[in-house]
Amino acid sequence: MPFAVGYVELAEDVRVAAVLDLGELDSLDDIRIGMPLSVAAGPGVPRARPITPAEERS
């Protein structure tokens, strides 16, 4: 099963390796370099997901 990984650049000037979950995206092909993401620590490696325009404004 294909999955996405990448480095998420944080405001603290560090890039963290993370599995990229699709969130509201339809396809892995919709993932783009530079897209806004939120990243969370939890069990396992960091996981990131695209944030919605509303989340980006808030």
Next chain:
Amino acid sequence: MSGAEVLICGAGRTPFGRWSEATGRQLAVAAVNAALADAGIAWSRVGAAFGGSDSAGLADTLVAQLGLTGLPFVNVKNGCATGGSALVSAVNAIRSGMADVVLAVGFDKHPRGAFDPRPEDWGLGSEYGSDGLMVTTQFFGMKIQRYMHDHGITPRTLALVAEKAYRNGALTPEAWRRKPLSAQEVLDSGMVSDPLTRYMFCSPGAGAAALVLCSPEAARALDGPPVTLRSAVVRTRRFGSFEVFSPWIPGGELTSVSRDASAAAFEEAGLGPGDVDVCQLQDTESGAEVMHMAECGFCEDGEQERLVASGATGIGGTLPVNTDGGCIANGEPIGASGLRQVYEVVQQLRGRAGEHQVPGRPRVGFTHVYGAPGVSACTVLSR
């Protein structure tokens, strides 16, 4: 190179691939004997030796087959720079006066399939394995993905690099992959780690390469045409480099160990990338060759799109790259690859590369190896 001149008077290699039941050590003995025959000397003339493999045994045990002459034989294990590190050690042995004829040998034999590193061996938690982040192809895919985004490189350029590798491999008797493949076949071969497809990657394999190095005085007693080793350099990564299995990297401009090693090699040689007539660049996959063209100073970032399409990196081009098919066509026996590169450039500078000989009698060559976890070895050679 600062210090005494060092000459390569003998070079040998075995075929690479998975063609043989021979052990890595047996392949190493074959490569050493080929290098000795090329130099026209017996094993007893060798005054010191340096060599190693990543996973095929200890090099110093080769004396059981080569001869128990009592020479100092130092094992080298330095990942993808094993061959390059053995070569630097051999150079220093000659420059220090330790011996006037020195051997460098690299060999390996890996099982089928991709490498399968364990997270604990890299200082990482087991979750990096269970969550799918201990896959080397991801690193290569991410690195070239970003590079293509920043510098306008297209997937077709990656495919053309592989097409050239298989074309050159078809002309090289010792190469593993000897069937030409078109760029379209490369693009259609199945996605592995976007944008890299199956046939854009090299495969772990088996093989060995060896070099006989001499002082100028020792070389004068031999018949063959020597090649001058102008510099041999090994470097490790500085802070800020992007390497495989990095859980984080700093923001801002990244450093490059390949840029550091190549610049040091050219400085020591007193030459520059513009002087090079034929070169070998680490091509673990197509994107690596593209990026290393710029990191080693042969072009600006993004120029590869035009250069590769124009045929400049082909055997008849202005900068022939990986004339023996590189890692993509030869496979990657880790301990042997660096010396395989030097072997190929030695043959090119001697005019003995057969069907894959660069026309116009090349005078200066360059080799570059890069690997985990951020190590690079470079040489500059001339005739």
